[in-house]
Amino acid sequence: MKPELGVCYYPEHWPEAMWAEDAARMVETGISWVRIGEFAWSRMEPAPGDLQLDWLDRAIETLGAAGLRVVLGTPTATPPRWMLEKHPDMLAVDAQGKTRKFGSRRHYCFSHPGYVQESVRIARIMGERYGRNPHIAAWQIDNEYGCHDTTVSYGLAALHAFRLWLKDQYGSIDALNEAWGNIFWAMECRDFDQIDLPNLTVTEPNPAHVLAFRRFSSDQVVAYNKAQADVLRALTDAPLLHNYMGRVLDFDHFKVGEDLDIATWDSYPIGFLSDRLEADETHKTAFLQQGDPDMQAFHHDLYRAVGRGRWWVMEQQPGPVNWAPYNPAPLPGMVKLWSLEAVAHGAEVVSYFRWRQAPFAQEQMHAGLLTPNNRPAPALTEAKQTSDALSEIGNVVQTQAQVAILFDYASDWAWSTQPQGAGFDYFRLVFSAYRALRRAGLSVDFVSSTNIPRVGYKFILAPGIATVSDNLERQLVEASDLLILGPRSGAITHDFQIPRARPGLSGLNCDVDLVETLPPNIRRSVEGGGAAQHWIDRVSGAASNLLTFADGTPALLGENRLWYLAGFPDDKLWDRVVEMAARKTEVTLYPMLKGLRRRETATHVFLINYNAQPVAWNGDVVDACDVAVTQKDAPEEE
Amino acid sequence: MKPELGVCYYPEHWPEAMWAEDAARMVETGISWVRIGEFAWSRMEPAPGDLQLDWLDRAIETLGAAGLRVVLGTPTATPPRWMLEKHPDMLAVDAQGKTRKFGSRRHYCFSHPGYVQESVRIARIMGERYGRNPHIAAWQIDNEYGCHDTTVSYGLAALHAFRLWLKDQYGSIDALNEAWGNIFWAMECRDFDQIDLPNLTVTEPNPAHVLAFRRFSSDQVVAYNKAQADVLRALTDAPLLHNYMGRVLDFDHFKVGEDLDIATWDSYPIGFLSDRLEADETHKTAFLQQGDPDMQAFHHDLYRAVGRGRWWVMEQQPGPVNWAPYNPAPLPGMVKLWSLEAVAHGAEVVSYFRWRQAPFAQEQMHAGLLTPNNRPAPALTEAKQTSDALSEIGNVVQTQAQVAILFDYASDWAWSTQPQGAGFDYFRLVFSAYRALRRAGLSVDFVSSTNIPRVGYKFILAPGIATVSDNLERQLVEASDLLILGPRSGAITHDFQIPRARPGLSGLNCDVDLVETLPPNIRRSVEGGGAAQHWIDRVSGAASNLLTFADGTPALLGENRLWYLAGFPDDKLWDRVVEMAARKTEVTLYPMLKGLRRRETATHVFLINYNAQPVAWNGDVVDACDVAVTQKDAPEEE
Amino acid sequence: MKPELGVCYYPEHWPEAMWAEDAARMVETGISWVRIGEFAWSRMEPAPGDLQLDWLDRAIETLGAAGLRVVLGTPTATPPRWMLEKHPDMLAVDAQGKTRKFGSRRHYCFSHPGYVQESVRIARIMGERYGRNPHIAAWQIDNEYGCHDTTVSYGLAALHAFRLWLKDQYGSIDALNEAWGNIFWAMECRDFDQIDLPNLTVTEPNPAHVLAFRRFSSDQVVAYNKAQADVLRALTDAPLLHNYMGRVLDFDHFKVGEDLDIATWDSYPIGFLSDRLEADETHKTAFLQQGDPDMQAFHHDLYRAVGRGRWWVMEQQPGPVNWAPYNPAPLPGMVKLWSLEAVAHGAEVVSYFRWRQAPFAQEQMHAGLLTPNNRPAPALTEAKQTSDALSEIGNVVQTQAQVAILFDYASDWAWSTQPQGAGFDYFRLVFSAYRALRRAGLSVDFVSSTNIPRVGYKFILAPGIATVSDNLERQLVEASDLLILGPRSGAITHDFQIPRARPGLSGLNCDVDLVETLPPNIRRSVEGGGAAQHWIDRVSGAASNLLTFADGTPALLGENRLWYLAGFPDDKLWDRVVEMAARKTEVTLYPMLKGLRRRETATHVFLINYNAQPVAWNGDVVDACDVAVTQKDAPEEE
Ligand SMILES: [Zn+2]
Ligand SMILES: [Zn+2]
Ligand SMILES: [Zn+2]
Structure with a gap:
């Protein structure tokens, strides 16, 4: 399999006049995939039932005509404002009992039947219109499940669904009392309707109660995803995927993955080092502009399992982001390094987020391959270099590890x-x-x-x-x-x-x-x-x-x-x-140096140097922030 | 007075077939007291008015027949789920205005008249049934007042009671305005009904307002306890007690104690070191598995005063607990040391919490004298050693300190x-x-x-x-x-x-x-x-x-x-x-070494070594984690 | 201009019999201004419409007769308890959605029309009664806007006003969507009534949304202040002022200042060092009892700009305060130093807060010039020394800086x-x-x-x-x-x-x-x-x-x-x-020593030594905690 590059693009953010040039530049950069659509519901359907998809037709056509394959997203991570008037109780509620309001994204509870229906409806509309479109080569369902702690909600929609789920799991309330040990502290209930959500109790609730609620919450994500997947399956032959995140464990990704064809994830090495890695200051300083040397690989390997072998990086950090406590720039070479490392672990596609930095709204400080005023950002060059390197590397064939x-x-x-x-x-x-x-x-x-x-x-x-x-x-x-x-x-x-x-x-x-x-x-x-x-x-x-x-x-x-x-x-x-x-x-070990990592496939050995200095290992020298790729003898074909 | 040992036991957690063997093993271990019943309301009264006390009759009979004296708890710290349907407004409200829900314990407001009545009702039922039972040798009212910050509630029940309390204290609103200095910042009220609870104000409320509310809140605990004590007094001659906690100062223990016969407290030396002791890391490390050398003694001495000389340890930590930030195991010898130290300070009974570790619910990681699968835990041996040591020590007579x-x-x-x-x-x-x-x-x-x-x-x-x-x-x-x-x-x-x-x-x-x-x-x-x-x-x-x-x-x-x-x-x-x-x-001082403490009674001198090493002091050597007891000449009889 | 001293006084806190003696002692101390009235609404109008101003008449007359000039405050920072019965929805709401209750001060939302009207009403009543009173030499409107984070409210009053404000700013909802980039994450609205306040969103709201809300919130303060200022303007010729705070940036002080004649601020050097200064421990320790050497000067210079040249210190810290995390006492000399430093920066008046420490309510631990039992506190002596120093210094003329x-x-x-x-x-x-x-x-x-x-x-x-x-x-x-x-x-x-x-x-x-x-x-x-x-x-x-x-x-x-x-x-x-x-x-620099600062006016050079030790600089020695003042040759008259 020859790995490819992609990019995330928002035609709705830019004048239509720019689309064709953008597409041409993508192709020039060596990009062959483009993801669109996943936040555009308010433009697809500005008012309930008022479908406005001509612009999307044209965007797909423009991108496709340039030779790009399109990943089309269902826009359900960002229900438009009018949805709240139809379903005021669809918002999630946090553990403190506060409703999580409209005004950003992911403002829905997975358990709200009305919103599930709306999500299926828009997925069906899109599937019917684009399911057989030759440019649509993959579908993304929703966006980053669980992001912003949205797997769990403590609202009424969740409560009602939880009681039904419990009844289904335990059959009788006596069985539940017994299974949970509710005799402890006289917590026994006589009816499923007496079970509440496990928040705001005087001291900690029964861990069995919490764990059941966590299982339930994960199952709701699985069911929500499956509802859209089922609709799309019937309308398209293109693979279905979702973009997972780093160190998000709130729902069972393996189960969600069973209903999809490809696992993808959003890889932000420098952001993750800043906001979700336990490490001492020395380590964080040494890899401040590179990211932790194991964090990306860990997720690559994990999502390879979730995707049963098929996986992508859907969003690859291209420069400073906006959301971590501190947001330094990647050292030169790192964007290429991250891309090749993903390939070493089996990524079919590495897709950069995003094509051009938006000058407005929440992510305006999130770098892209282009600056807001359309000049090349450093990552554009590295994307091109990656493309060239991929041509040189050729097919990469994975094999089961020892x-x-x-x-x-x-x-x-x-x-x-x-x-x-x-x-x-x-x-x-x-x-x-x-x-x-x-x-x-x-x-x-x-x-x-x-x-x-x-x-x-x-x-x-x-x-x-x-x-x-x-x-x-x-x-x-x-x-x-x-x-x-x-x-x-x-x-x-x-x-x-x-x-x-x-x-x-x-x-x-x-x-x-x-x-x-x-x-x-x-x-x-x-x-x-x-x-x-x-x-x-x-x-x-x-x-x-x-x-x-x-x-x-x-x-x-x-x-x-x-x-x-x-x-x-x-x-x-x-x-x-x-x-x-x-x-x-009888496993052979290859003791590594700090910041140097090794990945072996059926066809290649990759030496990945996260250090800001060159390192010598086993006779090879790997440059700072670079990857050394060795073709193995007699590689097998996939 | 010859000190004795006890244990906390939950017959409702175990098959009835195990009770007799449990009782026999307690007696073998040297235990003579057993506390039961304090969390069993949902089994005593599964539905409103549906009293099911046969199992409790049998449990008391089984324990008593084995020679154990029973401390019977009123189960009011854990009102059952149906109570919430009768009194939905009985839940306490936290300082942020959030209702503290059912699902753990202590889910009631001391000021709710309906719940006070229910508490008195169940206490009367138990008093009538067991007040003259020969095996019931003491009564515990409720459990750990104030635990989980439950002394204070900011709900309507508390508000209404507070206004009446203020009227009673101050007579007129003018007197209150004057006493509090409400002219400051124009806080004057014209009616007691204009006084609110002192939470959620823009900046800090009047400290006089807060202090009055704290006094009121303490008085509500005293009144709540007295209501049950009054009922039981008429129905039993056995002493009444409550189990207080460590470093809980929310209500006036002296006042609660005036309505009781014995003060008891729950002593968790290692948990307290982890979660409620200000000390530097060196100190916390030195005593990580022993507890602070003064924390237990402080409370022993304090509760001796609260009990006007009569006091117990009702719950003695027997191994790792579940609730502190970190929960290491006691060093060998510490369970015995803590027990003897309590005796040195005048404890009539040292009672371990709990007999057997529960395999379910919130405290499943709280060690007992037995493991969940009924094997001896380390504390069982130390309890037996303590029992032997107590036989050797004989009567311990307290005397007023200098x-x-x-x-x-x-x-x-x-x-x-x-x-x-x-x-x-x-x-x-x-x-x-x-x-x-x-x-x-x-x-x-x-x-x-x-x-x-x-x-x-x-x-x-x-x-x-x-x-x-x-x-x-x-x-x-x-x-x-x-x-x-x-x-x-x-x-x-x-x-x-x-x-x-x-x-x-x-x-x-x-x-x-x-x-x-x-x-x-x-x-x-x-x-x-x-x-x-x-x-x-x-x-x-x-x-x-x-x-x-x-x-x-x-x-x-x-x-x-x-x-x-x-x-x-x-x-x-x-x-x-x-x-x-x-x-x-003209007081003689005995300068101590680090971790070594001395307690003198009328009959004995105890040297208590909290150190993990032996220490030599004044010619004596005290082993690591051990107590050296010296009988004084010519001890007086109590 | 010859700088003068003032003091904050609360006649309503003390027996009327003390007023005359207090006034006489103020004059003896060298004080010529006295601020009163700003928290006295519950005494001015104990019930709606029941005006009781005789005591205030007498207080003004007593103070004025002693030769003091009075700054009269409108009492709108502390609406009395009955106001809440008229306007239950006037309370502000915090970002978590919690209503900020009565019981301290500043319990109002700037956007509540009813409360704005009440504020204008009481200002008019006061202006009509005292606008031409010869003893009233200045008016303070409200007190410390923004204190306790009160600029912003997330309640309904704010929401309704915000929507009107947005309509006024943007004209059409399409213009707003475009300006904010609401296409991002499908946040587009179709009506101004769909815009919510930017709190409690799932993740961060659009920064354009937040910034608009912050602008709006600032404008509401400006409008609120202007409403009172307009009323008073017509009724008095005395200057209007407000007392701003340190490091409060929530509203545009320049805009509020445009409707006033003099800017004043409340300077608490030691409190600010403790609670709002980023500095390392060494620095904070060195200036623990003096305050940071630049923090006061910064605000002096800033508020000189806000007041277009005219400014005061309205509240000068006189000793330990009650509200910082730690509240040490000023070193001897510091009260005088702070006073003279203010003068160096152009203060017309330095006014101490407060005359006598109140023995009750929230600020009972806030020092005054007198102790609660009427003995001199250390600051009384330093106030007198300052007065003497000011006589010696004479006119201080400011000039534009380089x-x-x-x-x-x-x-x-x-x-x-x-x-x-x-x-x-x-x-x-x-x-x-x-x-x-x-x-x-x-x-x-x-x-x-x-x-x-x-x-x-x-x-x-x-x-x-x-x-x-x-x-x-x-x-x-x-x-x-x-x-x-x-x-x-x-x-x-x-x-x-x-x-x-x-x-x-x-x-x-x-x-x-x-x-x-x-x-x-x-x-x-x-x-x-x-x-x-x-x-x-x-x-x-x-x-x-x-x-x-x-x-x-x-x-x-x-x-x-x-x-x-x-x-x-x-x-x-x-x-x-x-x-x-x-x-x-071509600017001449005067490199300073640590803790030493220099301020040059048209008439004088001030060397201000914040150190606890004397320093020698450029041939001069400045004592510890002291100010060296040099008269320049041929000073120009103002
Ligand atoms: Zn086409
Ligand atoms: Zn019996
Ligand atoms: Zn006069």
Whole structure:
């Protein structure tokens, strides 16, 4: 597969006279895809039922005529103002009980039946008109589900839907009381209509109640997306996709992905470093204008799994953005680096956001490939360079990695409901595991609990998986030579109860006897190097003690092809665990330098240097902010 | 009196088949008391009027038959869901105006007449059924008043009750306007119905308004408790008690205590260190798994005063809890240490919370003496060891201490209303004084302004007492050889006005001319050592200048048997003041080592080592996390 | 003009028997002005229409008879309780949607027509009764507009007024949609009644929407003030004034000032250092009891511009206050120093707040010239010393400074709406420029964009001016030998769009190509010394590169008499820019020492030493916390 470039474009923002020239410049830049339409509802339908799509016809035609393939977005992330007059109760409500008003975007509750209907209606109108248009080569449904904390709403629409969902899940209120342990604190209800949303309680609500509400909220996103997908399916053969985000875990992306053909995501490396990465100041300073060296790759690999192999970057940061606490510019070379790194991880398309910086409204300080007054911004040049590099690289063929991480959205819901220690965070834990694999030079796959490949991995890490059923254990063991669970894996049941046995693995004789959480300045040393932090599982059992804490208690227990890690490892401890696992399963490691990362495909090896200085590694020198690509011998064709 | 052990148990959480075995194991462990019932309303009365108490009859019989004495709780801290349908307006409202919903516990406003009536009704039902049951040896009313900030509500029930309370206090609205100084900013009202609750004002409300509301809120707790106590009194001869909490000052515990027979409290040393102790990281790290060496003793001594000599630990932390920011495990020995320390301070019973860890709901990560799957947790062994140690120690007889601290809940309300400097906090001040006495090896009593013993103390500390009436001054002077007031003692009248003279003591020629508050990094040195921080009273007067700030102004003024301390002392300054006072009043000091504390009773001397290392003191060696008990010669019988 | 002293007095707080003695003591202290009445509405009109002004007649007569001139305040900052029964919807609403209740002060929305009418009514009643009273020598309208964040309200009164205001500004809803760029995110409206207030949106609202609302909110203050001013104008010849605050930028003080005769402000140096100054701990510690050496002067100079030359300090801090996080006492000499510094900057009157500390209500811990029990507080002596010093100094004549700063309230609204980097703040930027001029020993004027003197300045600094019209550029260039813009000057249009050219100056060939914002620990060095922080404009153009960043990009571009500064300078860089500008325009600099400041008038040179130690400068020694005043030769008469 030969990777391609794309761009996000808003014809409705610019005089029609500019469209043709814009299209021509895109093509000149080496761009072959253009996404349009996803925020244009007020122009498509200025008043209820008053459809005005001629301009969109012409825009598609102009872009298509230039040779561009169009991704057409359904505009449901931005319902127009009149929608509020039809459905005043469609707005979401925040956890504090405040209605989230019109005036920006994503102002709707996923559970509002009227708005779901409106969304299906506009999707059908678009599908009918453009479903067979030869220029429309893909469809985006909505935009960035969950952005601005919009997965969860505490309004009446959500309440009513939640009660129905609970009835469906539990059948009887007695079953629910039993499953949740509502006898505790006399919280028992006698009717589903007595169940309220789990906000504004005097102290924390029942975690089972919260977790159910989080599952429900995720299911509502899945259902909302499916409603549009079903309509479009019947009207088009083009692939359907959605653009996910970075470190958003509010809904189950795997489930949404099942109804789509391609996963895409919006990658803002410098913004993410500023606003959603836990790292010390030294690290953040070193990569201030490059982004974290693992954050993008993590999501590339995750969304490759969500898309069952097919994935894009839909929005690639091209310069300073407007929304992070601090917004420095990328160092020269970084836009190209990010683009090629995505390709290394299997992106079919890397699409820049946006073509030209808008001079108005909320994102006016968000850079584009062009400045507001139509001059080239630095990223335009790098996009062209990327295009040239892609031609040189040719087809890139992905292959299954030797190691994998089990990723589970519901575990994040569980642990954010009841972290037990302020330092425990599911993403932080999984990301620390991912980093360790990458420091060892490994390429990594993600797997989900509902989609574990039968072809085997050398080893699989499954840290923090809230619930480990017998079935899941069996599938994981079958899929790998070595399965490493813990910390906090198998710690609760589906209904947020402590299981009779914990972690409760049939293949591993190991009990969690006690759990401790620690303040950030406290670490528990492991004999031989490394330490655990944040979370300690005090374990016992007949399994072998592979690593030991300084006080003699087990840090890593193992038996057969199952290990249990009894604490949240610091970097050094993760490195040791990865080395031990690699040795046992005969995986070759490629120890990396700081800021240097390696990705191997069936056809190429990519060395990606996030450092602002050149680095020498294994005989190669990689320039600052650059990627070295080596073609492997005898690459297989896809 | 021979101290005993107890445990908190929830028969409604477990199959009835387990009860007898549980009871037998309790007895084996050396436990003689068991508390039950306080959260079981939804099982006692599943629907309005539908009383289902057979299970409770059987539970009491099973426990009693095993030889256990039962503390029976009224279940009013957790009104069941149907109560909300009868009294939808019974929920409390927070300071931001948000209703505090059902779904956890303590979801009621103390001022709601309907809920007060329901509480009295269920207490009467229980009293009638169990008041003469031979196994019921004590009654607990409600559970942890004030927990989750529930003393104060800003709802309509509170508003209406507050207006009546004000009318009762002030008689006429003119008197209220005058007392509060409502002429300031034209806040005068013409009718009690014009008085609102003091939240959500544009800038801070009148402190007199706030203080009145805080007094009212405390009085509502007292009245609520008394309503249940009155009902039970007529139906039982067993003692009545309530379980107070640590560092909760929202209501006047002394006043609640007047209607009860025994004070008990819930002691969570490691949780408190994590979530409610001001201390630097070094200190918190040193005592991370032990708790602060003075925090428990402070409350033991305080609640001994609240219970007029009779007090228990009702809930003793047995392992990691679920509710603090970080929840490490106690070091080996600490559960026993905490238990014996309570005994040293006069506890009649030390009761562990809870028997078996629940696998469900909010507190599923709260350790018990048993694990959720019924295996022994570490605390079970220590409970048994404690029981053995208690047998060895025998009767422990308390005696009045040589020194005392005057403690006043209303002072906390006053100073939290108007701290004047962000670093000023009443508890912090009193606790710093207490620590100094304990560093000097002294045993300490607390006294309240309404209950000052006539038998004398060598000296009394009364820092931060908001209002010092002539009568109070007289009583304190009579009760001690030396009374030390300040800083900020006698600083306001009952209605939050600055008195004509300040501190206004008849026996001490001293005026506060000016008040300063300081940021945390600023200290004012005292000649000879030590410094004041946070708060400075600039004083003058004919009294002797006993200590002097570096700028020549008085740091400690004294006359006759009255001293005034003109600043918030740091540890060094407190030590000097304690030494000066001890010298003057001929008190012997026992300077302690860090983490080592001493408690002397009529019969024993206890040396309590909170350190993770053994310490040698005065010829004795005390093991890490252990207590050394010495029987005194010729102990008197109680 | 010979400067005078005044004091704020509340006869309604004290027995009438004390008034005459108070007046006599004021006169003895050297005070000639007394402000009264501004919070006394509940005594002037205890019930609707029940006017009770006899006490006020007598108070004025008593004060006037003693020789004092009275400033009479309209009491509209504190509507009495009955007003709420007439106008329950007059209360403001905060950004979270919560009504801001009665119980303190400033509890009104500027847009409520009923309350505007009531305010005009009481002003008319007072004007009719006292407009020609010989003792009333000035009128204060309301008190501290904007205090406690009261400029902006999110209630219905504001909403309705905002829609009318928008209609007036934009004419048609299409024009508004176009001006705001509402096509972005489909935010287009079809009617002004569809425009909501810009709070509680899902993510940030359109910055054009917010900026319009901020302009509107400012205009409402202007209109409210004008309504009272118009009434009083017809009834009195005495000057009208208002007392502004420090670092309050919520409304356009220049516009309010246009309807008044004198600007006054309330100067609390130590409170401001504690609660509204960005400075490191070392600086805050050095000036803890003196206040920042530039903060007062900045506001003196600013309000001199607001008052078109006529200004007072209406409230001068006399000792510890009650409202800052920490409230230490001024060092001896500081009250006098602050008073003389105000005079140096042109104050006609310095008035202390307040005569006697009130023993009740919210400000009971706010010091006065007398203690609550009527003893002299330290400031009384310093007031008398100030009075003596003023007699010695004689007439002080102001003159235009050589350098000026353009100050623009709307720029603060723009940048607080969209800071782009968390470290960017308009006041912080302008204040850093002001500090640099003062470190260079310069006296400084402020100018507003609507009032630029034709008489020229040597150079003008205009950092952060959001919108630079051609007309403004022309006026500034005409008014100075050198105009220095940037960073972020000319960055948006009036309707918050990025202009076609940026900064878009006809006289300077310079384009802003890219903008970066930086975290606080990152600085971009400039060749030769100094650095930029927080904000970087990456500029290009044919203009000369006067200063260069380490990476070779321009830090300062210049052409003709126009410079553009391409970053937020640190102190060192500001010093270099000031030096370069001074060299180019032949301005003599007087490099100052830390904490020492210089102010030159037509008649005197003042050296003001904020240090707690004496300093020697240029042959003079200035005592700690003191002012050295030198009479210039041949001073001109005003
Ligand atoms: Zn075509
Ligand atoms: Zn029995
Ligand atoms: Zn007169």
